[in-house]
Amino acid sequence: MSQLVGKISQIIGPVVDVKFDGTEGELPRIYEALEVTKSTGQVVVLEVQKHVGQDTVRAISMDSLDGCQRGQEVRSLGSSITMPIGDQIYGRVFNVVGEDIDGIGGIDRSRGLPIHRPAPAFEDLSTATEVLFTGIKVIDLIEPYSKGGKIGLFGGAGVGETVLIQELINN
Incomplete structure (x- = not known):
């Protein structure tokens, strides 16, 4: 799926409706991440929760939407929110979208797992x-x-x- 571009049509608290015109009915998938840039330059991640009609999605903001307004451009990222994995994350602090917030830096974001994925099979779990x-x-x-x-x-x-x-x- 190519990167879709839409515009904010409504903001109610942390809930954002995004309208995608000219995408031939193609909408971001449920749980797909969207990005909007505030007037301050800060990027806010949204997560699609619902398809509303043929050209609109309802998304939840993962940060404050102060500085966002109707008509502002929103880009789909083509994947869901992912968290980094591996030994590099031990002892680190992350926000809800997987960005390190402890000020240390140096996290390799190329390897990660989506936050919405199937649970492991019961046989794979340790009972010890x-x-x-x-x-x-x-x-x-x-x-x-x-x-x-x-x-x-x-x-x-x-x-x-x-x-x-x-x-x-x-x-």
């Missing part, structure tokens, strides 16, 4: 239970966590949940 050693003796003894699971902390105001999570991240 393994303990996650946190390096915090009290947690490892009283409340051990399993690897690959989710960890949540509940507590009153000021009891140290944030400090504990930071220790888990750093260890």
Whole structure:
């Protein structure tokens, strides 16, 4: 599919309707990424969620749309939003569209996986239970966590949940 170009026809909060005139009924696919450049020069990524009629798509913005207006040009990227993969991402912080936001730089974006893809086959998943050693003796003894699971902390105001999570991240 060639790169399609449309124009913003409506903005309601983070929801954007984009009209594609002259594309012979060809519209970006559901979950395809679109790009719009704000008046400040910042590029905002949109994700197609719905086809509305023959020539319009409804998309969700992945960032603030301040500075965008009706009639502004929108370009399709021809693929969905992808996240980088590999050893380079360990210990890094990314935004919702896969861009590094920790200020370190040096991420190879050529290799990546789409954020909308089929789940792995059940047979490919590991059923082995393994303990996650946190390096915090009290947690490892009283409340051990399993690897690959989710960890949540509940507590009153000021009891140290944030400090504990930071220790888990750093260890």
